[in-house]
Amino acid sequence: MKSLRIIGRNIRDSFKGVFRNFSLSLASISCITITLIVVAIAMTLSYNVDNFAQNVEQDVTIVAFLNVDITKEQTDDVLEKIQNIDGIESYVYKSKMDVGKEWMESSEVFKNIMSGWNEETSPLQPTFQIKVKNIDDIGDIAKKIEKIDLVDSVKYGEGMVEQLVSVFDLVRKICIGIVIALIVVTAFLITNTIKITIFSRRKEIDIMRLVGASNINIKIPFVFEGLILGFLGSIIPIIITIFGYSSLYKNFDGKVFSSFIELIKPTPFIYITSLTLVLIGMVVGMFGSWAAVRKHLKI
Amino acid sequence: MDLIRMKNVKKTYKNGTTALYDLTLNIQKGEFVFVIGRTGCGKSTLVKTLYREEKPDSGSINVGGIEVTKLRNGKIYKLRRKIGVVFQDFKLLPKLTVYENVAFALEIFGMPKEEIHEKVVKVLDLVGLKGKARNYPTELSGGEQQRVAIARAIVNGPKLLICDEPTGNLDEGMSMEIMKVLEEINKMGTTIIMVTHDVDIVDKLKKRVILLDTGRILKDYPEGTYTREVA
Numbered sequence: 001m002k003s004l005r006i007i008g009r010n011i012r013d014s015f016k017g018v019f020r021n022f023s024l025s026l027a028s029i030s031c032i033t034i035t036l037i038v039v040a041i042a043m044t045l046s047y048n049v050d051n052f053a054q055n056v057e058q059d060v061t062i063v064a065f066l067n068v069d070i071t072k073e074q075t076d077d078v079l080e081k082i083q084n085i086d087g088i089e090s091y092v093y094k095s096k097m098d099v100g101k102e103w104m105e106s107s108e109v110f111k112n113i114m115s116g117w118n119e120e121t122s123p124l125q126p127t128f129q130i131k132v133k134n135i136d137d138i139g140d141i142a143k144k145i146e147k148i149d150l151v152d153s154v155k156y157g158e159g160m161v162e163q164l165v166s167v168f169d170l171v172r173k174i175c176i177g178i179v180i181a182l183i184v185v186t187a188f189l190i191t192n193t194i195k196i197t198i199f200s201r202r203k204e205i206d207i208m209r210l211v212g213a214s215n216i217n218i219k220i221p222f223v224f225e226g227l228i229l230g231f232l233g234s235i236i237p238i239i240i241t242i243f244g245y246s247s248l249y250k251n252f253d254g255k256v257f258s259s260f261i262e263l264i265k266p267t268p269f270i271y272i273t274s275l276t277l278v279l280i281g282m283v284v285g286m287f288g289s290w291a292a293v294r295k296h297l298k299i
Numbered sequence: 300m301d302l303i304r305m306k307n308v309k310k311t312y313k314n315g316t317t318a319l320y321d322l323t324l325n326i327q328k329g330e331f332v333f334v335i336g337r338t339g340c341g342k343s344t345l346v347k348t349l350y351r352e353e354k355p356d357s358g359s360i361n362v363g364g365i366e367v368t369k370l371r372n373g374k375i376y377k378l379r380r381k382i383g384v385v386f387q388d389f390k391l392l393p394k395l396t397v398y399e400n401v402a403f404a405l406e407i408f409g410m411p412k413e414e415i416h417e418k419v420v421k422v423l424d425l426v427g428l429k430g431k432a433r434n435y436p437t438e439l440s441g442g443e444q445q446r447v448a449i450a451r452a453i454v455n456g457p458k459l460l461i462c463d464e465p466t467g468n469l470d471e472g473m474s475m476e477i478m479k480v481l482e483e484i485n486k487m488g489t490t491i492i493m494v495t496h497d498v499d500i501v502d503k504l505k506k507r508v509i510l511l512d513t514g515r516i517l518k519d520y521p522e523g524t525y526t527r528e529v530a
Contacts, residue, residue, distance in 0.1 A: 006409040020394050207390055210350075211404035211451065212380035215373055297372075
């Protein structure tokens with residue numbers, strides 16, 4: 001009962017603290033708000049870059065060209081050998097006629113030329129279009145497929161794919177680095193702002209000590225106050241994330257520049273980001289207050 | 300019985316100033332003791348070591364059974380709950396009302412509201428501020444503010460009340476009001492140690508007087524023997 005009263009008092013005092021020192025609270029809240037907005041933007045950017053990289057990587061396909069005069073049985077034989085290779089995600093078989101159809105659809109000229117061709121006369125090669133599980137293995141898998149009898153040649157954008165992968169890897173690492181750095185800077189900024197606000201309340205802390213408040217007794221209301229400040233500070237960034245990203249997505253119809261770059265769907269992305277923001281705000285607010293009060297409790 | 304036992308207490312500040320030299324002093328329960336001396340003689344340091352605002356370099360201090368010198372930082376609150384302290388500058392929280400300032404000292408123990416109310420009303424009555432409970436400190440005179448500070452210091456029923464120049468900021472009339480309140484509290488059994496510059500007050504009250512000089516006890520006048528002339 002006694003401890004319940006003490007906890008109740010602490011929570012009440014925390015709210016009082018926020019409102020009685022409103023201008024100072026506002027300073028802390030604004031600081032948290034601004035830094036969290038920057039964090040939200042960085043998170044949105046890095047998630048989208050990551051998503052884009054993943055999409056591109058998933059689209060990379062190995063095309064295995066088969067001999068022109070390959071028979072049905074031989075094709076099945078090749079397929080069996082391809083299936084036995086580790087690391088293959090999926091494959092699509094395209095016969096001579098399928099390939100021809102694609103060409104014909106792409107241009108009138110091809111349509112005129114190819115419309116007379118049939119299964120016997122078409123000079124086009126049937127293909128397997130293969131997707132791999134891990135883009136890093138694409139070179140090895142392509143080599144294995146090339147060694148299979150009756151596979152004429154293999155193409156997957158050699159050189160370019162490797163470059164793309166390494167560029168994306170770099171971009172991804174930079175993005176993660178930026179987000180982490182921003183979170184650290186946020187923590188530092190918020191901690192310092194709260195330190196300043198608490199410095200101006202050291203008289204209160206001194207008096208609490210004087211009348212016999214234990215250190216924990218003094219810390220808890222301030223730590224809880226930090227949590228409240230963090231929570232209040234994350235409200236605007238969350239609103240911006242939820243409504244801002246949703247309307248951005250709607251405005252661009254989910255795509256930027258061309259259909260090539262697809263944005264992440266707003267749900268559940270905006271909710272995950274919002275949750276992350278409120279957690280960062282509260283944890284950093286609590287930690288900031290705790291660190292700031294601790295300094296005043298030493299003799 | 301002794302409430303305070305200080306033995307060979309020595310305190311040197313970081314800047315090299317020695318505030319207390321080998322100080323030994325006993326104070327009995329229920330006593331009213333003045334500590335006087337020139338500025339810088341160690342008066343304030345002496346009382347600060349009692350409520351562990353300062354830690355002596357050597358020697359031992361026992362206050363009401365607590366070995367103050369052995370007290371860890373995290374346990375100081377146990378000592379503070381047995382001691383009330385009043386300062387020259389009142390140290391009231393300006394954003395709390397008179398009632399809240401006093402109740403503050405009880406709320407941290409998790410005391411029930413009704414009990415807090417009863418005690419605060421009683422102590423405000425004792426210091427003569429019953430009608431000012433809802434006022435803020437800035438709306439009060441200096442003497443009234445100091446009475447609020449005294450109320451806060453004694454509301455918890457401490458064995459010892461330490462007053463560090465409580466009348467330093469007040470005119471003569473207000474000072475005597477404060478002294479009346481302190482005498483009243485002393486009569487109820489609380490031991491009082493008061494640091495002061497005001498020889499007039501010391502002269503009038505005829506209590507035990509400890510005269511400090513450069514960190515040593517120059518003279519310890521038993522109750523009733525101090526007059527300004529002997530000093």
